[in-house]
Amino acid sequence: MKIRHLTALAVIAAGAAQAQTARQLDQQTAAMMRASFRDQGIATVERLNQDDAQKACSQAKPPSAAVAKKIETAQLAAVKWPSDGQFIGDWKEGEKLAQNGRGMTWTDASTAAAKNGAMCYNCHQIDKKEISFGTIGPSLWNYGKLRGVADPADPASAAIVKYTWGKLWNSKAYAACSNMPRFGHAELLNEQQIRDVMALLLDPKSPVNQ
Amino acid sequence: MPDPMRIRAQAAGDKTTVRVLMSHEMETGLRKDAAGKTIPAWFIQEVTAQLNGKPVLSAEWGPSVSKNPFLQFIVKGAKAGDKIAVTWRDNRGETRTDEATVS
């Protein structure tokens, strides 16, 4: 308590100078980033330009609830729902995409979504048979089954099916600073690839739901 | 010239454990470079060792031994101060010999 009190005093004493310094450091960081990186293959320095969501989530401390809400609303509005109303593809293709961690680095030749993996296993447990899975995201084992999805086409499943599409398309629509890439929004995967990943998670025949 | 090996030979009673690290690409001949051209096989084929000049180990390797190979074997009857020499020879005919003292 005493330490915090002293710190508070110091902050007041330093006053405007302190705030100025923080802003200066932010500006210096921006300059440092620009000066330190260069284009290499498909990875150009334009990738350092932050959108509102990236900027708001670039501190150790998460943004305020109000800012987070604003980001989520804007990102949700940007979600593109499947053009033909079809949410579910082929879970076997989805599994291949989930295993594939490639794409969008400076050693990749093309930014085309068709060349990319969905890299799901890097961060999630999915099919239990794959023992090499990451833990940055939650386990997705039994994803559809646990949520009672017996038939993804059944209107009773509509809410969870829609949410899952939205989450895959733009994770920031539901959590402003989610660690998960915005697969549809950032054109990392195309509609069909997202359908296939949807099937891996929600198709009752997928090994994930056994 | 190939880089030197690292050899450790440690005696415990009658048995001396020899650990060797060799500097070698161990290219399988199955890989392709960025241009799609097959990288030719280049690997250690034979490894021999001598204890004070007397041959004690003889081994043959294929290209599936890992890059920068590690080898461990146990020599009988060596004592501290003895010399262990290890020699490798690869499929290009290049060879390298290094020596260590048993401790």
Next chain:
Amino acid sequence: MLNRRTALARSAQVALMLGGLGLMPRAAFAAYPTAAFEAKTIADLMKALGAGAPVESKDVTVTAPDIAENGAVVPVGASTTLAGAKRLLLLVEKNPSVLSAAFDVNEFVEPSFTTRVKMGQSSNVLAVALMADGRVLYAQKEVKVTLGGCGG
């Protein structure tokens, strides 16, 4: 710089020297057993070595991890408690060529060798002992090779 020619000359000198002393190891005389190292299956390997069908034995031990974090480097070992082993082999069943390494056994070394091998996929790893009496004994263990890292 030690170029290829001097390197060859030097190893020839060593060979001469050792040969003159009657101490030349067998492998240095023998041509490299190319056929054995090119064998695609265990059966082909045994044929190339002129050996019979291998029999599983608890007197032969293969050391290897259950899981390899990376297939590029998998620590493996072969050993036997039996006297009378002539050679110890290390095999990876599902590699493009099954034989990884062959070690001569003699009175100066323990029949126990460890090295590291590349594995293209999950596979059985075998230690095979070629016995002086013609028997071929083995032990095997499955090693799971995992996909690691970001995968990009």
Next chain:
Amino acid sequence: MRSTRMMAAIAAATAAFTAVPLLAQTQQPKSAADGIAEYRKMLEDGNPAELFEAKGEDLWKTPRGPKNVSLEACDLGLGPGVVKGAWVQLPRWFPDTRKVQDLESRLLSCMQTLQGFDAAEIAATPFDKGEQASVTALAAWISSMSRGMKMALPQKHPEEKRAYELGKRAFFYRGGPMDFACASCHGEDGKRIRLQDLPNLTKNPGDGVGFAAWPAYRVSSGELWSMQRRLNDCFRQQRFPYPGFASDVTVALGVYMGVNAKGAESIAPAIKR
């Protein structure tokens, strides 16, 4: 911990049944984490980084470059020629270059001033080629001379403090097509990618983990990676553009991670997947 104790219990139980044949014993069920731990243990004895350490020591002591002198007069922060303990205090402020420098950028300075090499040319050389390979080997040997010592980066000079602040901001900087920052993977405890543990680099992640483990021999590529190479590949996987070798962002991140790791024991050069 729990699983280790369980394994010990299984081992004890198995030992009680001596009739169990040896072959069956090798088929114990083991968790993936235990399996990986066993694999890593088997590799510890015989780290090929030693080959690079030997090369690095030779490079330090041999007269080289246009001026044909050795690096033995190079000041790594503890005075000219002092190598032992230098690694655990880098990056730090250097009055002669008026810069905060990490090990690799400092080596470039020494190679230029003492030996007459062109530092910019080396920085632009791809990893593992030409004098870049020399820098890596030197880093392997120099870091090995601090093995077992605790990370103790100085934070007295205002520029060292500023570098920490900039490094912290860079660590949390989100960008690129996947919205990743360093913090996306290294901002929390107990996370992994696939089976690889991710150290939390916003604090001291423990002895021989994270900053205190690099340079390291990379099993997957059979190469030695310095921290510069490690950061370069992190940024590649982060889908960022290409960080210049020894650029300000790489040095600032080194300061941030190194200062956070204060007190952690260095095991560099380590062996990694």
